[in-house]
Amino acid sequence: MSVFNSSRLHNKNVLITGASVGIGAATALLFAKAGSNVILAARRVDALTVVADACKAAHKESGVQAGGKFAVVQLDVSDRKQIASFVEKIPEDLRKVDVLVNNAGFVLGVEKIGDISEDDMEAMFRTNVFGLISVTQQFVKDFRARNTGHIINIGSVAGREPYAGGGIYCATKHAVNSFNGTLLRELVDTKVRVTEIQPGMVETEFSVVRFRGDKSKADSVYQGLQPLVAQDIAEEIVWAASRPPHVNLAEVYVLPVNQASPTLSYRGN
Incomplete structure (x- = not known):
């Protein structure tokens, strides 16, 4: 018998934020398959x-x-009003969500503390932290009432270890890690599962956004090693969701083979 039992995902209603590109789009394709x-x-x-x-x-x-x-439902997770009315926009036959994938998130800049703009700070926290929490709150009560569901939060290696030039992004991902741990504890008396996927270097639009559209700087982040790609993380998300109902992958830490931490990697390949 295959260790990947996709039949467990048959007819499950899966909601993915940040689904237009990168990890979110790749995850949507795998759940569709x-x-x-x-x-x-x-x-x-x-x-x-x-x-x-x-x-x-x-x-x-x-x-x-x-x-x-x-x-398809338009949603800016940094907009509280959009989140408040979001569920009503989902087709009625899909509103009983089984798997929530909180994927929306981004990073801006590499400025060090003291030089970070207030706008950048607010933008990252509104999306990466407040948005993720607010979307979760739209569904967690229903999950608890139905005694089923799976919340999958996309964290980061930056949520395990901070690094210079990532003060705000690291803080947001540490917050996600803490929030995930709180959910895990608060839902321990239910059958609701809680997972955090913590990727290392993944080559998507992530670094292009960080460097404000400078593709050459973004490419330099991955020079000399083979980074992860969106498909790699999508596979981990779908794998976690496909586990037997009594199995919860609380944290999945995924790195390229030549990366050991945010600041330690081997670039000789």
């Missing part, structure tokens, strides 16, 4: 529509006779 229904949420509806079409094609190609429902 596994026979889940997927609600794709992000700011850019045009990009979400492209991902939704790719999910439909992936589901059809898989031949799985389950799932196949895909919904």
